[in-house]
Amino acid sequence: MKRRAFIKTSALATTSLFLPSFLPASIGGPLRGSRFGKILVVIQLSGGNDGLNTIVPYRNDIYYQNRPRLGLPASEVLRVSDELGFNPGLQALRELYDEGLVSILSSVGYPNPDRSHFRSMDIWHTGSGSADYWSTGWLGRYLDSECEGCANPYHALELDDSLSLALKGYEHSGFAMGKPEQLKRTADNRFLKAVEEASRGHEQEEQVAYLYKVMANTHSSADYLYAQSKVKQSRVTFPITPFGQGLKQVAELITADTATRVYYISLTGFDTHVNQKGRQERLLKEYAEGVKALVTDLKQNGLLEDTLILTFSEFGRRVKQNASNGTDHGTANNVFLLGGSLHKPGFFNPAPNLLDLDEGDLKYQIDFRNIYATILDKWLEADAKGILQGRYEGLPII
Amino acid sequence: MEKIQHLYWRAGFGLSPREWKAKQNLNLQQAVDELFREAGADWPVEAPPPPSERPARGMSEEQKKQLQEQERESLSQVRKDWLKRMASPRHSALMERMSLFWHGHFACQTFSGTLAFQQLRTIRKYAFGKFGDLVLAIARDPAMIRFLNNQQNHKDKPNENFARELMELFTIGRGHYTEQDIKEAARAFTGWSSNLQGIYTFRPQVHDYGSKTFFGQSGAFDGTDIIAMILEKRETAQFITRKVYRYFVNEKVDEALVEDLSRRFYDSDYDIGQLMRTIFESDWFYAPHNIGVKIKSPVELVAGIMRTLDVRFIDDKALVFLQRALGQVLYHPPNVAGWAGGKTWIDNATLMMRLNLVGYLFQLSEFNFRVKDEPEAAMGGKALRRIDATVDLEPLMQLLEGVPPEHYSERFASYLLQARPQLSTSLLNGYTSHNSNWDYARTLAMRLMSLPEYQMC
Numbered sequence: 113m114k115r116r117a118f119i120k121t122s123a124l125a126t127t128s129l130f131l132p133s134f135l136p137a138s139i140g141g142p143l144r145g146s147r148f149g150k151i152l153v154v155i156q157l158s159g160g161n162d163g164l165n166t167i168v169p170y171r172n173d174i175y176y177q178n179r180p181r182l183g184l185p186a187s188e189v190l191r192v193s194d195e196l197g198f199n200p201g202l203q204a205l206r207e208l209y210d211e212g213l214v215s216i217l218s219s220v221g222y223p224n225p226d227r228s229h230f231r232s233m234d235i236w237h238t239g240s241g242s243a244d245y246w247s248t249g250w251l252g253r254y255l256d257s258e259c260e261g262c263a264n265p266y267h268a269l270e271l272d273d274s275l276s277l278a279l280k281g282y283e284h285s286g287f288a289m290g291k292p293e294q295l296k297r298t299a300d301n302r303f304l305k306a307v308e309e310a311s312r313g314h315e316q317e318e319q320v321a322y323l324y325k326v327m328a329n330t331h332s333s334a335d336y337l338y339a340q341s342k343v344k345q346s347r348v349t350f351p352i353t354p355f356g357q358g359l360k361q362v363a364e365l366i367t368a369d370t371a372t373r374v375y376y377i378s379l380t381g382f383d384t385h386v387n388q389k390g391r392q393e394r395l396l397k398e399y400a401e402g403v404k405a406l407v408t409d410l411k412q413n414g415l416l417e418d419t420l421i422l423t424f425s426e427f428g429r430r431v432k433q434n435a436s437n438g439t440d441h442g443t444a445n446n447v448f449l450l451g452g453s454l455h456k457p458g459f460f461n462p463a464p465n466l467l468d469l470d471e472g473d474l475k476y477q478i479d480f481r482n483i484y485a486t487i488l489d490k491w492l493e494a495d496a497k498g499i500l501q502g503r504y505e506g507l508p509i510i
Numbered sequence: 511m512e513k514i515q516h517l518y519w520r521a522g523f524g525l526s527p528r529e530w531k532a533k534q535n536l537n538l539q540q541a542v543d544e545l546f547r548e549a550g551a552d553w554p555v556e557a558p559p560p561p562s563e564r565p566a567r568g569m570s571e572e573q574k575k576q577l578q579e580q581e582r583e584s585l586s587q588v589r590k591d592w593l594k595r596m597a598s599p600r601h602s603a604l605m606e607r608m609s610l611f612w613h614g615h616f617a618c619q620t621f622s623g624t625l626a627f628q629q630l631r632t633i634r635k636y637a638f639g640k641f642g643d644l645v646l647a648i649a650r651d652p653a654m655i656r657f658l659n660n661q662q663n664h665k666d667k668p669n670e671n672f673a674r675e676l677m678e679l680f681t682i683g684r685g686h687y688t689e690q691d692i693k694e695a696a697r698a699f700t701g702w703s704s705n706l707q708g709i710y711t712f713r714p715q716v717h718d719y720g721s722k723t724f725f726g727q728s729g730a731f732d733g734t735d736i737i738a739m740i741l742e743k744r745e746t747a748q749f750i751t752r753k754v755y756r757y758f759v760n761e762k763v764d765e766a767l768v769e770d771l772s773r774r775f776y777d778s779d780y781d782i783g784q785l786m787r788t789i790f791e792s793d794w795f796y797a798p799h800n801i802g803v804k805i806k807s808p809v810e811l812v813a814g815i816m817r818t819l820d821v822r823f824i825d826d827k828a829l830v831f832l833q834r835a836l837g838q839v840l841y842h843p844p845n846v847a848g849w850a851g852g853k854t855w856i857d858n859a860t861l862m863m864r865l866n867l868v869g870y871l872f873q874l875s876e877f878n879f880r881v882k883d884e885p886e887a888a889m890g891g892k893a894l895r896r897i898d899a900t901v902d903l904e905p906l907m908q909l910l911e912g913v914p915p916e917h918y919s920e921r922f923a924s925y926l927l928q929a930r931p932q933l934s935t936s937l938l939n940g941y942t943s944h945n946s947n948w949d950y951a952r953t954l955a956m957r958l959m960s961l962p963e964y965q966m967c
Binding site: 230231234243245247265272273274275276277280285286287288298299301302303304306307310311314316317318319320322323324326327329330333378380435436 | 571619674802803804805835837842844845846847850852853854856857858859860861862865866869881882929931932933934937940941957960961962963965966
């Protein structure tokens, strides 16, 4: 035997996304609904998107007084009303808005807001109050609620290598998939598949049995999702960014009638303490163009009525800009809903009142849990009260 | 040996192959004594490098930013150093394990390496002492004071955050106090603050010296009195013992045992060392239904692999990356309730990462995983695409001395696995190399360490 064995490991980044070119076109096919009912796509803007420079009150003097250098001049915004306009990066979203496919909820937040990214993100993920610490997410508990088909692990799918708290329940959790090829490669372990097969029918200790169950689910899901990812190829152009390509993946899975009802995807980089303007505009452009492509694809496939897209960020930012041409952590923020089944497209409620602030921050008008409750109840047809552990009034949004 | 191995998995992070050989002739009592003797020795822990400048009033934005950056770097060092100590046979396994437990119990997030290290030193100092001393030290710990906003706890405007968590999560548990008790306790902790340098400071001008009514008693209590009054309640001993039992013994609680342990804990004036000794010296601790039934936490798993294979990462960043990818970043528990543990460690992504981890280290499968970006991180992400490491298989191979190849798998399984898989040797042989005995042993070890059963301890 050798005295000392040095084993050096090095593995490299992902290979490029492989997609065959011989797939049947879906365009022009008959209009149809999704076989698996309503679909929810959640888009998380991580880092705290600055809502006031997203939907700009371009006639509001207080806005410009607070943001002498960061305020977007009226000439730059994409006006949608006498008071409000979109950030110039949101051209693609504005087009959807004009078609009546966007609903904007202003001043969404929760009581006693927390300005830490982690804490506030946890609150949005779990649906807890700001004094409570919950270890499961609202969508994870939705999976726990024994809804129809929820037991299948990819019922809720996150387009990422790791799973967010929002999708972790007590008994069930959502499924994380960066790229189908990669997932398949990771799960394609002949040894573990043989081990799993050999274990069937054997009595196992509870925790060990759980590990085997998750392993078996991962194997079968990886095969299924990989096959599903090959069924359709979108003809629409999505941004060539991880986020854009993730949305493309979502579009292809939805149009392939995948048995997934909740998709979850994040776009990160919104923590704009310094030189916010260019960066936020670039990110919003990526967001808007991605969403536009997704909507276009779904529309072509007659699936837009069955899809609801929810966009949120863990908090908005301070009304007053800081000394570095950026903004610091704030509170309430706008939430976007997109889809073909909106009850009230356009602005759901008035723009934030900049005269009525709480220590320089916006006061919330809508509790985000009312939005969750509405989606769970009306869209996913689940037990909102049980999942959110409290009664939250529904909103006339869908 | 099975019992000693169980002891070392629960009171430490498993045994290195050399330790395993060395402890063959120990009896259980000797092994327990040795663990406590090592933990009692005051082994110095290396502090992270201090920032180039001390924080001061009137610092420019630029200086503040630089300082934050240095503290972040230093925190990363604390995370790496601690995981290395857990993995190293040259440190007290029990001390590292016990401090990990207390870190999860007094869960605290910080972005400062200086504060994290200071808190860890406090935890180590009282880890086996009297629980009351530990609680008091934590109540005066700057990282905790900042995390739970006690520096904003003033007599005119009390902040209840610390007082609430003190009772709900750190000592007595829900159901044994009222909202009014929290309010009164918060008043008692007013003025317990920390200064700019991160040193505990009592600020008499914001402390409420008035009379408080807590647990039905009235007096001009301060925080020390409140802690003493909480510890007078037997429920506190029960709450802590239960948590210790679930962590060190079994998530499924044997109520009678916990009741008995908590009575002794209370009567010993909350002597932690004594409680732990009682557990490790009890026959029931070694009962088959308590062995191999806990899912290893991410740092337990990684520390165990490092100990077994003597893993040296070429770039230490891997030590933080693995904490992130597997979902347990030291000094960044998900919230003040700590890591929920058990099944919550597992989802499809973390399980695949866990099962493939040893394969990555043996270079048989491709490493490919992105961790989620930190919100503060600038664009571009922090994906680590390579884990370069060396492993030393020689000590592992020495366990096979005198063992014929047809018994290799049993020998390795008994060393590597706390939960026994229902696997035939013939199945294993179908997925191992037979080029040489060395190759067979090497691939066998890798296969056994990729089993779901290896996740258990």
